Amino acid sequence: MLFHTLTILQIMTNLSPNTNCDTFKEHTSVMPLLAAYEFIGIARNESSEYEALEIFARQKDWSIDLGKMKRFLQNRKNTIVITCEREKIEWISKGFTRMTGYDFEEALGNSPKFLQGKDTSVETRGMIRSKLDTQEKFSGKVINYRKNGERYICKVDILPIFNKENDLVNFVAFEHEVEA
Numbered sequence: 001m002l003f004h005t006l007t008i009l010q011i012m013t014n015l016s017p018n019t020n021c022d023t024f025k026e027h028t029s030v031m032p033l034l035a036a037y038e039f040i041g042i043a044r045n046e047s048s049e050y051e052a053l054e055i056f057a058r059q060k061d062w063s064i065d066l067g068k069m070k071r072f073l074q075n076r077k078n079t080i081v082i083t084c085e086r087e088k089i090e091w092i093s094k095g096f097t098r099m100t101g102y103d104f105e106e107a108l109g110n111s112p113k114f115l116q117g118k119d120t121s122v123e124t125r126g127m128i129r130s131k132l133d134t135q136e137k138f139s140g141k142v143i144n145y146r147k148n149g150e151r152y153i154c155k156v157d158i159l160p161i162f163n164k165e166n167d168l169v170n171f172v173a174f175e176h177e178v179e180a
Contacts, residue, residue: 049073049093056082056091060170061163072174081173082161087111087132090170099154099177101147112173115144119151128158135160135168141178153178 050070057066072078079095089107097103100115107114116125120143131138138158145151155178161170 053080053091053093060161061165062169063162063164063166069172069174075176077176079175081107081112081175083112083171083173085168085170087171096175099146099152099175100144106147116142117145117151119143131158132160132171153180 050066050073053069053073054066057064069080072080073093073095076095076098078093079099080091080093081089081096082091083089088109088111092104092107096107100107102115113125124140124142127140128138128142137160138156140156142154142156143151144154154175157174159172159174160168161172163169
């Protein structure tokens, strides 16, 4: 268990592989630290973003193949947003910050609706709501707003994600900015 905990801590904090148990002998708060990092930026650097997504998916016991997500993340202009079944953001890719200007801590716990504004179509909002309520895929374009107030058009594909017991556990949105 300690080895596994240390490995996760190394991934999360970008520590050297030479870090060992003695490194943390004076820190009794390692386990609370790990609990706090469960949903906030498990390894936020580019090389480990997919590994962080794998850890998240394992924790949630997803029943899907992550290959599509890995390919999608390879394009720096793409973003992935993961919400819980109640539609509160639990994880974002770095592309989200590049596209919106909001960092992980600002997005965490919010509904993705916080990106919408006065020009976001009521009809589109209704279609998204209908698809999420029936646990179906939504595909379409949405007018969103960056942190600086600038409007942009986002192509969004939202999928419901189920665990191995077939319970809805998350929604995953694949997003990228498009021209009008």
